[in-house]
Amino acid sequence: MIDILYFAWVRERVGVPRERVETAAPTVAALVKELAAREDRYALAFADRASLRVALDQRLADFDAPLAGVREVAFFPPMTGG
Amino acid sequence: MIDILYFAWVRERVGVPRERVETAAPTVAALVKELAAREDRYALAFADRASLRVALDQRLADFDAPLAGVREVAFFPPMTGG
Amino acid sequence: MRVAVQSAPFDLGAEAARFAAAVPGAGAVVTFTGLVRDNGGALAAMEIEHYPGMTETAISAMVDEAARRWALVDALVIHRFGRLAAGEAIMMVATAATHRAAAFDAAEFLMDYLKSRAPFWKKEIGASGTEWVAARDADEAALKRW
Amino acid sequence: MRVAVQSAPFDLGAEAARFAAAVPGAGAVVTFTGLVRDNGGALAAMEIEHYPGMTETAISAMVDEAARRWALVDALVIHRFGRLAAGEAIMMVATAATHRAAAFDAAEFLMDYLKSRAPFWKKEIGASGTEWVAARDADEAALKRW
Numbered sequence: 001m002i003d004i005l006y007f008a009w010v011r012e013r014v015g016v017p018r019e020r021v022e023t024a025a026p027t028v029a030a031l032v033k034e035l036a037a038r039e040d041r042y043a044l045a046f047a048d049r050a051s052l053r054v055a056l057d058q059r060l061a062d063f064d065a066p067l068a069g070v071r072e073v074a075f076f077p078p079m080t081g082g
Numbered sequence: 083m084i085d086i087l088y089f090a091w092v093r094e095r096v097g098v099p100r101e102r103v104e105t106a107a108p109t110v111a112a113l114v115k116e117l118a119a120r121e122d123r124y125a126l127a128f129a130d131r132a133s134l135r136v137a138l139d140q141r142l143a144d145f146d147a148p149l150a151g152v153r154e155v156a157f158f159p160p161m162t163g164g
Numbered sequence: 165m166r167v168a169v170q171s172a173p174f175d176l177g178a179e180a181a182r183f184a185a186a187v188p189g190a191g192a193v194v195t196f197t198g199l200v201r202d203n204g205g206a207l208a209a210m211e212i213e214h215y216p217g218m219t220e221t222a223i224s225a226m227v228d229e230a231a232r233r234w235a236l237v238d239a240l241v242i243h244r245f246g247r248l249a250a251g252e253a254i255m256m257v258a259t260a261a262t263h264r265a266a267a268f269d270a271a272e273f274l275m276d277y278l279k280s281r282a283p284f285w286k287k288e289i290g291a292s293g294t295e296w297v298a299a300r301d302a303d304e305a306a307l308k309r310w
Numbered sequence: 311m312r313v314a315v316q317s318a319p320f321d322l323g324a325e326a327a328r329f330a331a332a333v334p335g336a337g338a339v340v341t342f343t344g345l346v347r348d349n350g351g352a353l354a355a356m357e358i359e360h361y362p363g364m365t366e367t368a369i370s371a372m373v374d375e376a377a378r379r380w381a382l383v384d385a386l387v388i389h390r391f392g393r394l395a396a397g398e399a400i401m402m403v404a405t406a407a408t409h410r411a412a413a414f415d416a417a418e419f420l421m422d423y424l425k426s427r428a429p430f431w432k433k434e435i436g437a438s439g440t441e442w443v444a445a446r447d448a449d450e451a452a453l454k455r456w
Contacts, residue, residue: 008213008285009296058218060281074215074283078299081243081284082198082255082275082410090359090431091442140364142427156361156429160445163389163430164264164344164401164421177327184322184343184399191347194340194417196410197330201337253330264342264421265452271340272414306411 002067004035006045007076010052013045028054029063031073051077084149086117088127089158092134095127110136111145113155133159165231165239167223169214171246176253183240187260190237192267195258196275202250206290212254214245215283226277230259233273234266241274243284273310279303311377311385313369315360317392322399329386333406336383338413341404342421348396352436358400360391361429372423376405379419380412387420389430419456425449 005018025031036046046052054061055074067073087100107113118128128134136143137156149155168174176197184193200210227239236259243255257274261267278284286297314320322343330339346356373385382405389401403420407413424430432443 005215007215007283008287011213055215055218055283058215058221074218076215076283077285077296078304079280079283080286080297080299081282082279082303087361089361089429090433093359137361137364137429140361140367156364158361158429159431159442160450161426161429162432162443162445163428164425164449175327176330177323177325179323180326180341180343181321181323184345187345188397189347189350191345193343193345195326195343196414197326197339197341198410199330199333199337199339201335201408204335251334262347264344264418268342268414268418268421272410275410275414 002031002070003072005072005074007074009077010045010075013041015041023067025067027063027067028056028061028065028073031067032063032075045075053078084152085154087154087156089156091159092127092157095123097123105149107149109145109149110138110143110147110155113149114145127157135160165224165227166241167220167227168242169216169219169223170242170244173244174242174253174256176256179240179242179256180258183238183258183260187237189262190260190267191262192264193258193260194264194267194271195256196271197256198254200248200250200252200254203288203290206292207250207288208291209250209289210248210254211287211289211294212245212248213285213287214243218283219243222282223278226274226281230270230273234259234261234270236261236266236270239270239274241278243278243282245284276303276306276310280307311370311373312387313366313373314388315362315365315369316388316390319390319398320388320402322402325386325388325402326404329384329404329406333383335408336406336413337408338410339404339406340410340413340417341402342417343402344400346394346396346398346400349434349436352438353396353434354437355396355435356394356400357433357435357440358391358394359431359433360389364429365389368428369424372420372427376416376419380405380407380416382407382412382416385416385420387424389424389428391430422449422452422456426453
C-alpha cells in the first residue's frame with residue numbers, strides 16, 4: 001500500500017488530493033503507467049510527463065526511481081513558490 | 083577666490099575643514115602643488131596623491147581638471163560609505 | 165534560523181526589525197519580500213497551494229545550505245499559503261552576514277531555490293477566471309548559477 | 311524615490327513596511343541594511359563624516375540611474391552620519407520592481423556605488439584608539455560589474 005498525493009492541476013484533473021493504492025510497480029514510471037491506464041481523468045493528469053514532477057517520501061525524485069520502501073508518492077507540476 | 087574643503091584624514095592633517103584661497107592655479111594639480119608648498123601640514127596632507135580624491139563644485143573630478151569657473155574644491159580620501 | 169510556512173499574514177516591518185536586532189557581529193542584512201502583483205487590475209487574488217511537511221523540510225534544507233555556503237549569522241524564511249489579495253506579501257527572506265556580498269548572494273540563492281524547488285503552486289484568480297501560474301524557464305535557469 | 315541623509319537613527323522595520331506598502335504593481339521588494347559591526351567587542355563606536363550637499367546630490371544621481379536601468383517602481387536610500395554605536399543601523403537601501411532580479415540588481419548597484427562614490431568617511435573608535443576605515447579594493451572592483 002502506498003499513499004499517492006496530487007497537487008495543483010494534477011489534483012484537479014485526478015479529482016482527489018490523495019488516495020491509497022495497492023501496487024506492485026517497481027518504479028515511479030511503472031506506477032504512472034498503471035495509474036494512467038485506470039481512467040480518463042488519470043490519463044489526462046499524466047499525459048504530459050515533461051510537465052510533471054514527483055516526490056518520494058517528500059523528496060524530489062526522478063521517474064526511474066525505485067518504489068521499494070516508499071510510503072508516499074506525490075505528483076505535481078513544476079513548483080512556483082517565492 | 084576659491085573655497086577649499088577637506089574631509090576625513092585630509093582635514094585632520096591640514097587642521098581646518100575649509101578655507102578660502104586666492105589662487106591662479108589653472109588645474110587641480112597646480113593647486114595641489116601650490117598648497118603643498120605652503121606648510122608641512124599641507125605637504126603631509128597631499129603627500130600621497132594616489133590616496134586622494136577631488137571634487138569640483140561637488141562633483142568628482144580628475145587632478146588634471148581645469149579650475150576655471152570652479153567655486154568649491156574638496157579634497158578627501160577614497161569614500162567609505164554604505 | 166527560522167522557517168515559517170503559514171496561512172496568516174505577516175508584518176514584514178516587524179519581522180525585518182526583529183531579525184536585524186538579533187544578528188550580533190553582522191554588518192549586512194538583506195531582505196526580500198514577494199508581493200501579489202495586481203497585473204494592472206486583472207488579478208483579484210492568488211491562491212497558493214503547498215505540500216505540508218515537504219515544504220518545511222525542503223525550505224529548511226535550503227536555509228541550511230545557504231547558511232553553510234555563506235557563513236550566515238542568521239537567516240529567515242516566511243512563506244504563506246492559502247488565499248491572498250493583490251498587494252499582500254506572499255513571502256519574505258532575510259539573511260545576515262558579515263559583509264554585503266554574502267548577504268545578497270545568500271538571499272538570491274534562497275529566492276532562486278524557493279521559486280523552483282519549494283513545493284508551492286500559485287493560482288491566479290482574475291475577473292476572467294482562474295489559472296495556474298506556469299513555471300518560468302528563467303527561474304529554472306537561475307538555479308544553474310549556484 | 312526618497313533620499314535621506316541624517317544624523318538621527320531610523321526605524322528600519324517602519325521604513326521597510328512603509329516602503330513596501332506604497333509600491334503598486336511591484337512584485338519584489340529588496341532591502342539592504344548596513345549595521346555597525348562590533349568586531350568582536352573591539353569597536354565601541356563609529357563616527358561618520360560626510361560632505362553636506364554633495365552627498366545628497368551624488369546619492370540622488372545613483373538612485374535616478376538605478377531607477378532608469380531597472381525600471382524600478384520605487385527606491386529609497388537612508389544614510390546616517392555622526393556618531394553611531396556598535397549594532398546601530400548605518401544606512402538602508404530599498405528597491406521595488408516587477409520581478410526579483412531587477413530589485414536585487416538595483417539594490418546591489420546602489421550599495422556598490424554608495425560604498426565607493428558617496429562622500430562618506432568612516433572612523434572606527436575602539437578601546438585602543440581611532441582609525442579611519444580604509445577603502446577596500448574589493449569595493450572599488452565591485453563597480454566594474456555595472
